[in-house]
Amino acid sequence: MVNTVKLLRKHLLARLFKNAGLRQDAVAVDDGAGTVINFWLPKHKATPSENGVQLMKPKQRRNAVVLLHGFAADGLMTWAFQVGALAERGYDVYVPDLLHFGRSTTASADRTMAFQARCVAAALRRLGVEERCTVVGFSYGALVAFKMAAACPGLVRSVVATGSAHVFTGAVKDALLWRLCPGTTFAELMMPESAGGLRLLFATALYMKLRWFPRRVLNDFLRHKVMSANRQERTEMLEEMVTRDKQASTPVFHQDILLLWGENDNYVPIEEANRMKEQLGKKVTLRSIRKSGHLVHLERPSVYNRCLKEFLAHVDAFSS
Numbered sequence: 012m013v014n015t016v017k018l019l020r021k022h023l024l025a026r027l028f029k030n031a032g033l034r035q036d037a038v039a040v041d042d043g044a045g046t047v048i049n050f051w052l053p054k055h056k057a058t059p060s061e062n063g064v065q066l067m068k069p070k071q072r073r074n075a076v077v078l079l080h081g082f083a084a085d086g087l088m089t090w091a092f093q094v095g096a097l098a099e100r101g102y103d104v105y106v107p108d109l110l111h112f113g114r115s116t117t118a119s120a121d122r123t124m125a126f127q128a129r130c131v132a133a134a135l136r137r138l139g140v141e142e143r144c145t146v147v148g149f150s151y152g153a154l155v156a157f158k159m160a161a162a163c164p165g166l167v168r169s170v171v172a173t174g175s176a177h178v179f180t181g182a183v184k185d186a187l188l189w190r191l192c193p194g195t196t197f198a199e200l201m202m203p204e205s206a207g208g209l210r211l212l213f214a215t216a217l218y219m220k221l222r223w224f225p226r227r228v229l230n231d232f233l234r235h236k237v238m239s240a241n242r243q244e245r246t247e248m249l250e251e252m253v254t255r256d257k258q259a260s261t262p263v264f265h266q267d268i269l270l271l272w273g274e275n276d277n278y279v280p281i282e283e284a285n286r287m288k289e290q291l292g293k294k295v296t297l298r299s300i301r302k303s304g305h306l307v308h309l310e311r312p313s314v315y316n317r318c319l320k321e322f323l324a325h326v327d328a329f330s331s
Contacts, residue, residue, distance in 0.1 A: 014231045014235060015228050015231045016228070016232050016234075016235045016237070017231075017235060020087060020088065020235075020237075023091075024087050024088060024091040027092070027094065027095060028087065028094055031095040031097075031098040032055075032098050033052060033053060033054065033094060033098070033106070034051070034052065034053075034054045035049065035050065035114075036049075037049050037050075037114065038050055038134040038138060039137075040130050040137070041133070042117075042130065042133070044118045044119035045117065045118045046110070046130055047116050048107050048108070048110070048130060048131065048134040049113050049114035049115045050105055050107050050108075050138070051086060051094070051107075052103075052105050052138060053103045053104065053105075056103065056139065073101060073102060073103045074102055074103070074143050074144075074323075074327060075102065075103045075104075075135075075140045075143065075144045076097050076102045076103070076144075076147060076323065077105045077131070077144055077145070077146045078090040078093060078104065078106045078148075078152075079107070079109065079131070079146060079148040079152030079153070079155050079156055080106075080109065080112070080149060080151075080152050081149045081150030081151045081152055081174070082201050082245070082248075083201060084237055084238075085108045085109075085112045085113035085237055086112075086113065087106070089149055089152075089308070092308065092309065092312035093308060093312065093315070093316060094106065096320065097316075097319070097323075100320055100323070102323070105135065105138070105140065107134065109131070109152065109155065110126075110127055110130060110244075111241040111244040111245055111248065112237075112241075113237070117130070122244065122247040122248045123251045124154050124252065125158050125162070127155045127158070128156075128158035128159040128162055128163075129162065131155065131159065132159055132162070132163045141166065142166060142168070143168050143330065144167055144168060145167075145168060145169045145170070145323060146160065146167050146169075147171040147173075147319065148170070148171070148172055148173070148175070149174055149308060150174045150175050150305070151252065152175075153173060153174065153175035154175050154177075154178075154179060154252065156170050156171075157170065157172065157177045157178075157262070157264075160264055160266050160268075161262050161264065167266055168326065168330060169323075169326045170264070170266055170268045170269070171269045171319060172268065172269070172271070173271045173272065173307060173308060173315075174273070174276055174278060174307070176279060176284075176287050177261075177262065177287060177290075177291065178260075179252055179253055179254060180254050180255070181253055181254075184253055187279075188200065192215070197249055198249055200212060200215075201249060202242060202245060202246070202249075203233070203238075204233070206226050206229040209229045209233060209238075210229060215277050215278070215304075215305075216306045217304045217306055217310060218273065218275045218302055218303050219304075261290045261291065264291060264292075264294065265294075266294065267294050267296075267322075267326050268291060268294060269298065269318075269319075270287060270288060270295060270297040270298070271298055271300070271307070271315065271318055271319065272284045272297065272300065273299070273300055273303035273306070273310070274303060275302065276303075276304050276307070277304060277305060281299055284297055284299070285297065298318050300314050
């Protein structure tokens with residue numbers, strides 16, 4: 012039987028990426044662990060040599076936007092409604108699959124977000140992206156984006172975070188589980204193994220009420236590798252994602268930061284975004300989008316894209 016999710020990815024989502032002028036490429040990171048990051052990247056940015064090694068153009072002439080996906084999907088399924096709008100505005104768009112998602116692999120046992128951030132930054136440099144980069148992160152990807160901003164201030168000029176605080180503490184995790192699904196573990200919520208569990212994940216992440224959703228489609232999601240692959244590695248990533256409350260601290264960011272939020276986000280409520288704005292200081296802007304939940308970029312893509320482009324135009328104007 013044909014997998015509906017596989018068809019959706021091949022005939023709709025991948026087409027949207029290709030129409031935005033993107034192509035897939037694998038970028039090896041020289042870290043001694045055989046790490047390879049799969050990217051959707053601008054077609055003009057990679058030229059195969061005769062021996063198959065990718066020779067990158069030495070000079071980046073357009074500002075780059077890097078889109079980092081969340082925990083329950085890869086780059087293709089997360090950012091299909093954003094890549095075209097950004098490419099149309101003249102940005103070089105890069106969409107990596109984080110390690111243990113999509114086609115990105117590593118032999119390293121490091122499951123931390125800091126490792127994810129280092130690998131993405133190293134891969135971007137191999138692609139010729141060395142400065143003037145805006146990193147847009149959704150949920151888990153936002154945590155990685157903050158790690159990149161702290162570790163690589165010369166690479167990351169600005170950050171857009173959606174649906175995640177700058178640090179994910181045990182208290183935040185416990186409050187989330189109590190609010191959404193008491194009695195369920197974090198791994199059970201984020202990596203469901205049944206159609207009912209996946210329906211709960213979607214229902215709690217959306218503002219729109221899911222009164223009916225075909226069980227076959229839910230089962231196809233579960234069968235597809237986007238949800239089912241590398242479960243052990245992802246379980247370990249969830250464990251590393253949580254910072255002990257006593258170890259949590261507020262970093263100092265020198266970049267402009269946009270917190271772009273769904274007003275009805277049940278995972279990280281808008282009140283948490285307001286607190287984060289106060290903690291991180293004057294260079295942080297908070298914008299909320301009505302009638303949208305955690306998956307705001309999918310529920311209200313036109314509004315989300317407009318807010319994103321306005322922020323990028325502001326950053327362009329002040330850094331030119």
